[in-house]
Amino acid sequence: MASAIAHLPGDRRAHVVIEPARERLEMLGGAYSLDSSAFMAWVAVNIKQVTILRVLLLMIAKQEYGGSVRITQKQLGEILKVQRQHVNAALGELFALNVVRMVKRGRYQLHPAASFRGNGRQQAEAFDGLAEALTESGVPHEEVCAIRNLETLPAERK
DSSP states (O other), rough: OOOEEETTTTTEEEEEEEOOOOOOOGGGGOOOEOOOOOHHHHHHHHHHOOHHHHHHHHHHHHTTSSSSSOOOHHHHHHHHOOOOHHHHHHHHHHHHTTSSEETTTTTTOOOOTEOOOHHHHHHHHHHHHHHHHHHHHTTOOHHHHHHHHOOOOOOOOO
């Protein structure tokens, strides 16, 4: 470790310790997502059906920057080695929980307050897109606000 004296305004000085650069740590696979701890705890307690959990985890892992997931039900089934109808049922549950929404065939969006890959601007855009899609679907304004903000996690599943 090296040190130096820094000259500051007003004839002041500061002793500065210069540490060697740390090795940059990479996430496994080079990518990461921001995941809500409260959401992950809720998932662990409430999603008891294994296929739903596996589909959700794979979708979190497959997120692109901006939070979208480009994958078909067939691809999900092939990767997870489950029949497509089981993937369809799992996605239906995730849609009902407002955790995932279908943007179009083969493209999904995870709720940006639960799991997101990207920067703050992209997350804000994803929130706006979520609110717009819900409004266009006829969801009442108060409910759109609650879902958009993920104010509460879905009720405990039996």
